[in-house]
Amino acid sequence: MIYERAVPISSERHRDWSLEAGRNYAFAKEVNSVPLLAAEFIAAATDYAIVFAGDDKNIFPSVILGMRANENNAVDAEGNWTGGYVPAFLRRYPFVFARSDDGKTFTLCIDEEHEGFNKDGKGERLFDAEGKRTRYLESMLTFTREYQGLFDRTQLFCKRLMEHDLLKPAQAQFSLPGGQSAQLGGFFTLDRDKLKALPAEVLAEMAKTDELELCYVHLQSLNNLTPMARRIAASQAAAPEADEAAVSEDA
Template sequence: MPKQLLIYERAEPVSPQRHGDLAIRTGSNFSFASKVNSVPLMAAEFPHAAAEMAVVFAGQGDDIIPVVLLGVRDDENLFVGKDGAWQGNYVPAFLRRYPFVFSSSDDGDNFTLCVDEEFEGANREGRGERLFDNDGERTQYLQGVLGFLQAYQVQFQRTQAFTRRLSELGLLEPMQARFTLRNGSVLTLGGFQAVNREKLKALNGEQLAILNSQDELELLFLHLASLRHLTSTAERIGAGAEGESVATEEAPTAPETSPAKLDA
C-alpha cells in the first residue's frame, strides 16, 4: 500500500461486479485514524484546520505537501479518543473521504474510485448506504462520493501548485519541535518544514503580489499562526506538557532522543 494512503488497508476498485451488494455504514468512529500523527491537508482547509491544529509541510522535492499535525509521537493521533470519537472541531477532508480514495496508474490523467474493503462499516447485509442498486446502477450515495473525491482532487492540484511556488521562492526550511512533559521526559518531533519568516519578509513586491493574487499569502499567515498549536497538541497527552514548545531549530539536529516523524 503506498505510504500516502496511510489509513487504507485493502483499497479495491469499485465495480458493480465486485461491490454490487456492498453497503457502507459510516458514523462517528475514527479508530481507523488512531495510529497516524499527521495527514495531508488541502489549501482550502487551512482556515478551518489552523484554528485548532498546527499546519506544517512534509516531504521532499516535488512531493512536499501541507499536513496537519495530529500527534507528537509515532503511531499516535491525539485527536481520536479511546472510544474512537473525534476530539476536535474540524475533521480533515483526507479522513472524511475514507473509506474511499482515487487511485491512478497513468500519471494522474485518469482516476479509479476505490474502497477499503477492510473498513469496519463495509458490509453485504444492507447496513448503511449501498453503492449500486439492484440493476447495477450507481446509487445517489455513490454519486455523492464521486463528487466529493472529484472536488478533493481539484483542491489537491491547487495545493500542489501552492507548494511548488513555496519551493521555488525558497521559503520552506526543515524544523524540529521539542516538548518537555510534566514528568520531565522530552519529546522531539522532526521530519517537517515551515515557512521562514525572514525569507517571507524579504520577498520583493512582484513576488508578494503573485502570492496575494492567488490567496496564498493568507495561507502562509495561517500556517505561521497555527504553529502555536504545537504546544496545545502536545498537551493532549495524558500527562500534559509545560514550558515553551515551539520549533526552534533551523535544521534537524541529532536530538537527545529519537524524534517522532510525521506520518504523511
C-alpha cells in the same frame, strides 16, 4: 497511511455491498499527521499546527494530530473524534481516487478492509438492484472529485514555495507528562525572512492568489503546538502540565 486494500469500485464486484461509515475514526488512531488541503488552512489552524511534509523535491501541507509517532491525540480509545476540525483526508475515507500511469484517468476506489464495509445491508448501498450507482455513491464520487481538484491546486501552492526556496527544516521540542522530553521532526516550515524578501511583484501575485494569506495562516498555526502539548498532559489526571513547546530550525 490508512488504506489497507483499496480496490476499484465496480457494480460486478460491489453490487451487494453496503457501507456503514458512521462517525468512528479508529482507523486513524495511529497516524500523528495527515495531508491537508490549502482550502482547509483557515479551518484547521484554529486547533492544529500546519506544517509541510516530504522532501526537497516534493512537499505537501500536513496537519499535526499527535506529538508521538503512531499516536493521534484527536481520537480517543473508542474511536471518537475529540479534536476540532476533521481534515478532508479522513472524511473521504474509505474512498480514494487511483490515478493512471499517464495521470489522465482517475478511478474511484474503496478500502475493502474498512470495518463498516458489509454484505448485510447495514448503512448505505453502493449500487441499487439494477447495478446503478446510488445517490450515496454519487455524492461520494463528487466529494472525492472535488477533493482531487483542491489537491492539485494545493500542489501548485507548494511548487510556488519550493520555487522561491521558502521552506526550511524544523522540529518541535516539548515535554510530555512524567517529565519526559521529546521532539517531533521531519517536517518543514516557512522561512519568514525569505518570504518578506521576495520581489514586490511576486508578493503581489501571491496576494492575488491567496497564497500569501496561506503562508501567514501556516505561521500562526504553529502557535498551537503548546496548547496541544498541554492538552495531552491534561488528559492524564496524574500527569503534570506539559512545558511550552517550541518550533526551531534544524542545525
